Amino acid sequence: MSIFTEKVGMTRRQFLKGSGMLAVAVIVTGVFAKIGFDAFAASDEYIDQRIAGLYTLDEQMAIRKSHENPEIIQIYQDFLSPGEQKYLSEKAHHLLHTKYGKDIPAFIEELNQHRDVA
Amino acid sequence: MLSSIVLSNGIIQVTDKCKACDHCTSICPTHAIKGRLGEKHHIEIRKCINCGQCLINCPFGAINDVSMVDERIIKALKDPNKFVVVQEAPAVRVALGEEFGQAPGTNVKHKMYAALRKLGFDKVYDTEFTADLTITEEGTELIYRVFNALGVPGYEDFGPLPQFTSCCPAWVKYAEDKYPHVLPHISTAKSPQQMFGAISKTYLAEKLGVDPSSIYSVSVMPCTAKKYECDRPEFMVSGFRDVDAVMTTRELAQMIKSAGIDFMSLEDEQADRFIGASTGAATIFGATGGVMEAALRTAYEVLSGETLGKVEFKAVRGRKPVREATVEIPVKALGGKVLPVNVCIVTGTKYVDPVIEDVLAGRSKYHFIEVMNCPGGCINGGGQPIRRDTY
Amino acid sequence: MSEEVIKGKVLKHDTQTRTMHWLHLLAFIILGLTGIGFYWDIAGIANIFGGPANASLVHRWAGVVFTVGPILYILLNFDRFSRFVDTITSFSRDDFAWLKTMGGYVPFIKIEEVPPQEKYNAGQKILGILIIIGCILIIITGFPMWLWCDVVSSAFLAICYNVHFWTAIIMILLVLGHFFLAAIHPKSRVEFASMMLDGYIDAEITAEHNAKWFAELQKTE
Numbered sequence: 001m002s003i004f005t006e007k008v009g010m011t012r013r014q015f016l017k018g019s020g021m022l023a024v025a026v027i028v029t030g031v032f033a034k035i036g037f038d039a040f041a042a043s044d045e046y047i048d049q050r051i052a053g054l055y056t057l058d059e060q061m062a063i064r065k066s067h068e069n070p071e072i073i074q075i076y077q078d079f080l081s082p083g084e085q086k087y088l089s090e091k092a093h094h095l096l097h098t099k100y101g102k103d104i105p106a107f108i109e110e111l112n113q114h115r116d117v118a
Numbered sequence: 119m120l121s122s123i124v125l126s127n128g129i130i131q132v133t134d135k136c137k138a139c140d141h142c143t144s145i146c147p148t149h150a151i152k153g154r155l156g157e158k159h160h161i162e163i164r165k166c167i168n169c170g171q172c173l174i175n176c177p178f179g180a181i182n183d184v185s186m187v188d189e190r191i192i193k194a195l196k197d198p199n200k201f202v203v204v205q206e207a208p209a210v211r212v213a214l215g216e217e218f219g220q221a222p223g224t225n226v227k228h229k230m231y232a233a234l235r236k237l238g239f240d241k242v243y244d245t246e247f248t249a250d251l252t253i254t255e256e257g258t259e260l261i262y263r264v265f266n267a268l269g270v271p272g273y274e275d276f277g278p279l280p281q282f283t284s285c286c287p288a289w290v291k292y293a294e295d296k297y298p299h300v301l302p303h304i305s306t307a308k309s310p311q312q313m314f315g316a317i318s319k320t321y322l323a324e325k326l327g328v329d330p331s332s333i334y335s336v337s338v339m340p341c342t343a344k345k346y347e348c349d350r351p352e353f354m355v356s357g358f359r360d361v362d363a364v365m366t367t368r369e370l371a372q373m374i375k376s377a378g379i380d381f382m383s384l385e386d387e388q389a390d391r392f393i394g395a396s397t398g399a400a401t402i403f404g405a406t407g408g409v410m411e412a413a414l415r416t417a418y419e420v421l422s423g424e425t426l427g428k429v430e431f432k433a434v435r436g437r438k439p440v441r442e443a444t445v446e447i448p449v450k451a452l453g454g455k456v457l458p459v460n461v462c463i464v465t466g467t468k469y470v471d472p473v474i475e476d477v478l479a480g481r482s483k484y485h486f487i488e489v490m491n492c493p494g495g496c497i498n499g500g501g502q503p504i505r506r507d508t509y
Numbered sequence: 510m511s512e513e514v515i516k517g518k519v520l521k522h523d524t525q526t527r528t529m530h531w532l533h534l535l536a537f538i539i540l541g542l543t544g545i546g547f548y549w550d551i552a553g554i555a556n557i558f559g560g561p562a563n564a565s566l567v568h569r570w571a572g573v574v575f576t577v578g579p580i581l582y583i584l585l586n587f588d589r590f591s592r593f594v595d596t597i598t599s600f601s602r603d604d605f606a607w608l609k610t611m612g613g614y615v616p617f618i619k620i621e622e623v624p625p626q627e628k629y630n631a632g633q634k635i636l637g638i639l640i641i642i643g644c645i646l647i648i649i650t651g652f653p654m655w656l657w658c659d660v661v662s663s664a665f666l667a668i669c670y671n672v673h674f675w676t677a678i679i680m681i682l683l684v685l686g687h688f689f690l691a692a693i694h695p696k697s698r699v700e701f702a703s704m705m706l707d708g709y710i711d712a713e714i715t716a717e718h719n720a721k722w723f724a725e726l727q728k729t730e
Contacts, residue, residue, distance in 0.1 A: 002517035004712060004726040010588040010595075017598060018591025022583065025645050032649045036657070036665050043662030046222040046505050048437065050497035051405040053212035053223025055435075057398070064398030064429050065415045066253035071395040075251070079321045087258035095316045095355055096255050097306040098284075101294045104352050115357050138547070138561065141666055144659030155658065156547065156565020177667035506664055 120189050124349045127184075129168040129342045130500075132159050135180035142172035142181070147467035147491065148292060165295065167467065169288035169491045170342035170500015183342045183366065183500070187373065190363035194334040195238045202334045203322070204234050205245040205314045209340035209404030209496035210367045216503040217371035218381045228386035233374050234338075235387065241326075244389045245337065246396030248313040249403045249412070252285065256307040257416045260486055264457070277302045280462075280477060280484040283409050285309045287347035288491035292467050297474050310403070311337050311344055312353050315360025317393055325392050335361050338370050340404070340499035343491070366501025398429075406465035406495035407434040407441065410488040414445055414461070421457075423450040434461065437494060439469040442484070462487045465495060517712040519726065521628075521703045526589065529582040530704055536575040541681050543568040548674060569655050576648050596628055597637035603721070604631035614696065625720035636687055643680040647673055 010018070063069060073085065080096075081089035094114070099107040132142075132151070140155040150166040153159035161172075173181040194200045211227040220226065234242045260281050266273040284290055284305040293300050308316070315335050323330040337344065341364075347353070348361040365373070374381050389395070399415050402408030411431045418426055433443035441463045449457050462484045464470045470489055476482040492498045522530070543564045546554025558564035583590045603624040608631045612623055629637065650669040653661055661669075692701040697718070703710040716723045 002712070003709075004517060004519040004715075004723070006520070006592075006726065008588060010591045014588070014591040014595040017595045018587060018593075021590075021594045021598075021641070025641075028645055029649050036653060036661055039665045040660065040662050043505075043664065044494070044498075046216075047494035047498045049222035050209070050212045051223075051437075051494060053225055054208060054402050054405045054408070054497065056223075057212070057225050057227070058401045059398070061396075061398035061401060065419065065426070066250035066257075066397055066399045066412055067416045067420065069247070069250045069395055069397045069400075071247060071392060072250045072254060075317070075321060075393070076254075079324070087254045088262070092255060095320060096251065096308055096313050098308050098312070098352060099306065100290065100301040100304060101298050103301075108352050108354075111352070111355055134550075137670060138565070139654060139666060139670065140658045141663055154562040154565070155655070156568070157560075157562040175663045177663040177670065 120184070120186065121349045124184060124346060125351075126163075128161070128163050128166045129184050129345050130161055130166055130170055130173060131182050131184070132161055132172075133180050133182055134158075135178055137178050137180065139177060141177055142175060145171050145175045147171065148296075167288040167291045167295070167491065168343040168346045168500075169467070171492060173342065173500050174498075174502065174504050179504070184345060185365075185369060186345060186363040187365055187369050191336055191365055191373075194336070194362065197334075199332055200334040201240050201328050201332050202238070202336060203241045203243060203318050204239040204336045204338065205243050205248070205311070205318075206230060206234070206338040207245045207311070207340055207344075207404065207496060208249065208401050208408075209499060209502070210338050210370070212404070213340065213497060213502045214367055214371060215382075216505075217368070217375075220382070222505075226381075228388070229381060229384045230370075231389055232384040232387040233370075233379055233381055236379050236384070237373060237377055239336070241390045242387075243314070243318070243322075243392075243394040244396050245310050245314055246400035246403070247393045248310040248317060249400035250397055251313050251317070252307055252310050252403075253399060253409075253412050253416050255313075256281075256283065256305045257413045257420070259305055259307060260413065261417060261421060264459075264485060265451075268452075270451075277306075279303075280482055280487050281305050283486075283488045283490075285403070285409055286343070286490050286496075287341070288343040289467060289470070289489040291343070291346070292470070292491070293474075297478070299478055300474050303477060308353075309344075309347065310400075311339065311347065311364075312360055314393070315348070315353065315362075316355050319356035319358055319360065322393055330356060330358060333358075334363075335359075337361055337364050338367065339364050340367050340496045340502045341492075342366065342500040344501075367499075368501060368503055371503065404496045405435075406490050406493075407436065407463045407488065408495060409490075410434045410461055410463050410486065413486065414459075417459075418445070418447050421450065422448045424448070434463055437465070439466045439493070440464050440473065459486065460484045464489045466493045467491045518709040519712050519715045519723070520708055521710045521715070522708040523586075523589065524708065525582060525586055527704060527708055529578055532574060532578040536571045536578065537680075537684065539571040540568060540575060541677065541684075543571070544674075544677055572648075572651050572655075575644075576652075579644065593637070597634040599627075600631065600634070601627075604634065607631040614690065614694065626718065626722070628719055628722040630718070632690075636683060639683055640680070643676050643683070646676045647680065650676070 399412035
């Protein structure tokens with residue numbers, strides 16, 4: 001009974017093919033990793049584009065300062081501080097300011113009382 | 119009731135579609151998402167600030183936000199007794215177009231007004247108006263806090279420096295949950311959304327001669343935390359809910375699509391009178407550093423009495439999570455003394471802790487600190503269109 | 510050739526080859542099982558491995574074995590690997606003829622004579638190529654999900670998950686087919702013992718199934 005075994009070693013062609021396959025695997029992995037990192041770098045470009053959109057819009061506006069908004073001037077003149085341009089007036093403080101955290105329950109109480117008086 | 123769900127469970131929920139990839143736990147600024155890789159995740163409600171960053175960053179669209187569209191907005195629009203008014207945040211107008219094939223940053227403000235009228239809103243206003251109002255109130259508050267710190271008599275009622283902004287409801291909830299001692303530093307000014315709610319049911323009702331009880335105030339926001347904010351119990355200064363319902367940019371796009379409106383071919387329209395006019399300062403509220411820049415434009419002119427030649431403060435712009443700048447303002451009330459105002463801008467709540475620690479330890483050199491929860495500002499909020507084409 | 514009785518044995522698979530095959534197979538079974546459990550939310554499967562989080566841990570470390578096993582084998586046995594790659598990537602006229610008759614495995618395709626084959630027949634060659642491609646894809650999509658899950662963008666992560674899933678499904682089907690032909694089909698189940706046990710196969714069978722290769726072996730004798 002005879003035992004047949006394969007010849008060890010490899011021919012030039014086999015070596016090239018074997019290394020070629022390894023090289024392909026390494027390149028595919030590298031390309032994939034590059035795609036991943038590029039993708040990550042590009043993944044928040046839309047944030048810059050949206051920000052740029054807002055700044056462009058700002059530049060196109062005729063009025064670019066809040067206190068020059070004609071309707072802001074009007075709401076203080078007509079309603080929040082009648083007859084004058086007083087920021088943080090009593091009415092503005094009542095309508096436009098709030099409280100935080102543990103002050104909230106007392107604040108709600110205060111608002112309810114204010115309504116009963118009014 | 120929807121409002122009790124909102125207040126007890128929050129806005130953000132992880133659904134069964136969760137693939138346990140663990141991506142969101144690194145996104146969450148408050149470590150509110152529990153679950154290891156391989157385990158379905160869930161949100162710890164106590165820690166969640168409803169910012170929705172996990173939602174827009176979930177690879178599988180497995181995270182949902184509570185919708186108020188069907189239960190509140192559609193009902194109000196169908197109710198003939200309701201006078202429905204709507205406000206839209208600055209960040210919505212440069213992102214809404216993305217849902218209709220436009221590039222990010224395309225301004226669709228005027229088409230948005232037209233679409234909202236078509237959807238049946240009785241009056242279309244703009245959050246930018248109350249953003250301007252926020253600047254006059256919050257900016258003035260800052261000036262008074264500075265006077266208080268300088269020992270000018272008559273300003274003792276105002277809080278300590280530095281002053282934090284209060285526009286971002288996610289940041290406010292974070293401070294309330296984790297740093298109650300920093301609350302006196304947060305501006306008492308309401309956020310623009312809540313100011314609009316209060317104004318719409320008082321001033322606007324008066325101007326238009328409409329019964330405030332019939333006014334239904336809706337807002338379109340780039341934000342999921344705004345939904346939580348509108349249901350917070352203290353916002354009822356008008357005697358009613360100040361803001362009745364909030365929808366996100368995504369939900370507005372969905373409403374426009376299901377109403378069969380051809381958005382991009384709409385004629386340009388303008389916002390309505392009284393509380394619809396806006397300025398460039400309000401527009402940039404949607405970007406990180408925008409509130410700061412808007413406040414500086416007004417504070418500089420009010421304090422110095424001079425007119426700004428160049429309105430841009432480029433130093434506060436950018437995308438870095440923590441930025442600082444110094445602006446020198448000559449103060450007329452102090453005889454022309456130049457006051458160097460140190461400002462700081464934080465975008466991303468996960469970067470705010472060291473800034474707060476400094477403030478609490480008394481080491482902070484800043485006068486005014488802007489905090490926005492979402493990286494890049496409101497334009498990258500949890501309610502904005504989800505980008506799937508950029509990898 | 511069929512007239513003459515050939516005695517003797519052929520060493521078809523070396524010890525290291527068989528060890529690698531075993532290691533890869535066991536890792537593959539664990540990975541496939543846990544993976545199926547994750548995708549379809551089968552609690553039973555996760556519980557075998559001690560809950561979803563632990564099952565995921567098992568999946569990841571089995572993935573390491575799945576990756577490191579073949580790499581070690583290739584580095585230690587570069588000549589074997591090279592010959593293997595050469596064999597499976599060279600298609601001769603006989604191979605195409607074999608594919609036309611499907612090697613006589615498909616009952617309704619009539620065959621007169623199966624063309625002589627090398628160490629691996631044309632079907633095995635195609636399987637080999639597909640398994641190599643599949644392994645590369647599944648490995649390079651697998652590790653980002655684990656190591657980079659908080660670094661990469663969500664859309665990239667979604668691509669990884671999808672490619673990983675579909676590659677896995679195709680690989681599982683391929684391996685099931687491979688198992689059927691190599692261990693169950695009466696025509697070729699003798700192969701099972703050579704890969705899974707001692708590495709030897711009867712010379713007579715080799716002469717019939719892999720005539721070209723056997724002729725080469727006889728030449729070198």
